[in-house]
Amino acid sequence: MVTVKLHNFLSGKKDAIINKWYEGVLKTYPAEAARFLREEKDRFANPVGYALYEGMKGIYEELLRGLEPDRVDPWLDRIIRIQAVQEFRPSQAVAFVFLLKQVVREELAAAAAERELPWGELLEFEARVDELAGLAFDGYMKCREELFAIRIKEIKNRTSRLLQRANLGVTIFE
Amino acid sequence: MASLPKPEELVKIDYNPPRRGWMDNPVEFRRGTWLYAAKPRHLEALGLPNPREWSPEEEDWKLPPEWREIVLEGFKERLERFRSLKLFMDICSRCGACADKCHFFIGTGDPRNMPVLRAELLRSIYRRYFTLSGRMTGKLVGARDLTEEVIKEWFYYFYQCTECRRCSLFCPFGIDTAEITMMGRELLGLLGIYPDWIIAPVANCYRVGNHVGIEPHAFRDMVDFCVDEIENVTGIRVEPTFNRKGAEILFIAPSGDVFADPGIYTFMGYLMLFHEIGLDYTLSTYASEGGNFGLFTSHEVMKRLNAKMYDEARRLGVKWILGGECGHMWRVIHQYMDTMNGPADSLEEPVSPLTGTKFENARSTKMVHICEFTADLIRHGKIQLDPSRNDVFKVTFHDSCNPARAMGFFEEPRYILRKVCNRFYEMPENTIREQTFCCGSGGGLNADENMEMRMRGGFPRANAVGYVREKYGVNLLACICAIDRAVLPALMDYWVPGVGVAGLHELVGNALVMKGEAERTTTLRGEPLKGSGDDENT
Ligand code: SF4
Numbered sequence A: 001m002v003t004v005k006l007h008n009f010l011s012g013k014k015d016a017i018i019n020k021w022y023e024g025v026l027k028t029y030p031a032e033a034a035r036f037l038r039e040e041k042d043r044f045a046n047p048v049g050y051a052l053y054e055g056m057k058g059i060y061e062e063l064l065r066g067l068e069p070d071r072v073d074p075w076l077d078r079i080i081r082i083q084a085v086q087e088f089r090p091s092q093a094v095a096f097v098f099l100l101k102q103v104v105r106e107e108l109a110a111a112a113a114e115r116e117l118p119w120g121e122l123l124e125f126e127a128r129v130d131e132l133a134g135l136a137f138d139g140y141m142k143c144r145e146e147l148f149a150i151r152i153k154e155i156k157n158r159t160s161r162l163l164q165r166a167n168l169g170v171t172i173f174e
Numbered sequence B: 001m002a003s004l005p006k007p008e009e010l011v012k013i014d015y016n017p018p019r020r021g022w023m024d025n026p027v028e029f030r031r032g033t034w035l036y037a038a039k040p041r042h043l044e045a046l047g048l049p050n051p052r053e054w055s056p057e058e059e060d061w062k063l064p065p066e067w068r069e070i071v072l073e074g075f076k077e078r079l080e081r082f083r084s085l086k087l088f089m090d091i092c093s094r095c096g097a098c099a100d101k102c103h104f105f106i107g108t109g110d111p112r113n114m115p116v117l118r119a120e121l122l123r124s125i126y127r128r129y130f131t132l133s134g135r136m137t138g139k140l141v142g143a144r145d146l147t148e149e150v151i152k153e154w155f156y157y158f159y160q161c162t163e164c165r166r167c168s169l170f171c172p173f174g175i176d177t178a179e180i181t182m183m184g185r186e187l188l189g190l191l192g193i194y195p196d197w198i199i200a201p202v203a204n205c206y207r208v209g210n211h212v213g214i215e216p217h218a219f220r221d222m223v224d225f226c227v228d229e230i231e232n233v234t235g236i237r238v239e240p241t242f243n244r245k246g247a248e249i250l251f252i253a254p255s256g257d258v259f260a261d262p263g264i265y266t267f268m269g270y271l272m273l274f275h276e277i278g279l280d281y282t283l284s285t286y287a288s289e290g291g292n293f294g295l296f297t298s299h300e301v302m303k304r305l306n307a308k309m310y311d312e313a314r315r316l317g318v319k320w321i322l323g324g325e326c327g328h329m330w331r332v333i334h335q336y337m338d339t340m341n342g343p344a345d346s347l348e349e350p351v352s353p354l355t356g357t358k359f360e361n362a363r364s365t366k367m368v369h370i371c372e373f374t375a376d377l378i379r380h381g382k383i384q385l386d387p388s389r390n391d392v393f394k395v396t397f398h399d400s401c402n403p404a405r406a407m408g409f410f411e412e413p414r415y416i417l418r419k420v421c422n423r424f425y426e427m428p429e430n431t432i433r434e435q436t437f438c439c440g441s442g443g444g445l446n447a448d449e450n451m452e453m454r455m456r457g458g459f460p461r462a463n464a465v466g467y468v469r470e471k472y473g474v475n476l477l478a479c480i481c482a483i484d485r486a487v488l489p490a491l492m493d494y495w496v497p498g499v500g501v502a503g504l505h506e507l508v509g510n511a512l513v514m515k516g517e518a519e520r521t522t523t524l525r526g527e528p529l530k531g532s533g534d535d536e537n538t
């Protein structure tokens, strides 16, 4: 019985898999937003849709090449940075990564038909996806921490001269 | 394979948000997305209704017992008073042209941030109580009862609109959702529902003259800091005057330029320019605020705060007023001042003392935008500029919503930019000029407790900056609005790190060749000029 070569399969089916994965992510948004994210093709009019799609494409390519954190992080960041400030719980913000497993399984099952599934390779691939989820969570935390630091910096900047003046021993705060 | 739990089951994501109509979905007040409630003492200071301690997170908003009547009565009154409101309530054809034009919809994906649905928050109540069909058939025609949930929803979404007016640009009927938001906020105000971030500056401004409540002597100190720093960089001591009667011109800047980073560098630029051309001007410690958070509160409050500028101009006996780089201050001046407090007959039609140019557009308001003033100086060759002093920067320009959309102010800042720096790159067409994307923090949303929401709303703007950073190595975002100067650094730090933010007159200050100045080795921020240090930043 012939075995499907997973890597070849993932490369060959790249567009279909990414599109399906993207559709899955769009479903986490309200229907009206999903429609907009899907249909508006101008990257400036629809920066979220563009970033999500480009990010997912980049991540997928990196998965095919093996998983180098340095290379995959910028792609992950495109997505996570958005979801870290949107209406998602942390678990939801990184969940898009796991969705990929499901898409790949489904596609694989459909394509394999009578042939043997490449179980070994698949497990390896899924382990890599799990690793990716870990990186996504790191990225999520990084974004949240940045957000808090930025908030503090802004509070200081807002009255930088007053603070400077206060240091001279003059108290003007109530 | 089918027996494996699906990933979405594992993480229990609800992929299908409730299928109920948007009108039946109560708002969830998640931290990071909304503004803190106004403190009772600020409402008291302004004589506003229902001062009390409360929080949007709590179930009980402590509304007055007859709150429904108050809102409906207020609504009725405003429908009669503002024809535009009545019109906007009636004529929307729900064509959807505005739907995806709001940066908050784009950044949040929340349908209620579609301008058409934001307006519907108010319209549904209008239909229910002020139209026959709504009274008879209710939901069928998109009408609904006024409940406390609706009030909460108003608070959530009318303070998720920066009143930027981008949506109105795309509406075939010219429906201005910003005006609808303003009405919604006014109605909330009748119940004492205000954000502290807006009402505290209003109270301070009313009491002391500026948003932060800086007393006159502190205000002077802060200006003196700038004077010292200018001397450090240029060797020249500029000498601004305060409350000087008989000066020709009263200069009013947003107070953020006096005490906030990076606004102070813009303020230094103003002072240097005035010194260099020998302008007969004075600053006022009484009208020490150009900004007018009244715009975000109610027509009455806006009028009260705006009147201060004229009162002070009259008291000092100046001929006209020159205004600094502010956003909403200009919206107020351009769209409301003349009918609210004008015409300013005690002042004279502004004429540039250097070039003789008559600012005819300011014939009635008697107030000139500093960019017009400076552009006119440059055009007449009245100042000498060395743009290479800004060579450390690759600059792009953010059209602030108010000067851009409310005033049609596109060319003057660009004209100046091209004269004061050598490397200027535009962002994509559909993100600038009248189509400019809001900073996401205007309209009184520039607090810090709602930082998450600001990041969502500012994303379309940041995304376009990111593009020119990738393409040209842009490292500086110039703007002509004090709120922008305050909020864009945070937006850049999160989305496009490495891009700084500066007011236009900071760049003017850098480039301005002053008589008798020492050789410049640094920018106004004390950073080495290109060539005198490491300049490799993209
Ligand atoms: S005015 Fe601006 S923030 Fe408000 S709905 Fe329109 S586009 Fe959105």
Ligand code: SF4
Binding pocket: B091, B092, B093, B094, B095, B096, B097, B098, B099, B115, B116, B170, B171, B172, B173, B174, B175
């Ligand atoms: S563009 Fe104008 S008419 Fe069309 S839905 Fe929006 S507000 Fe209504």
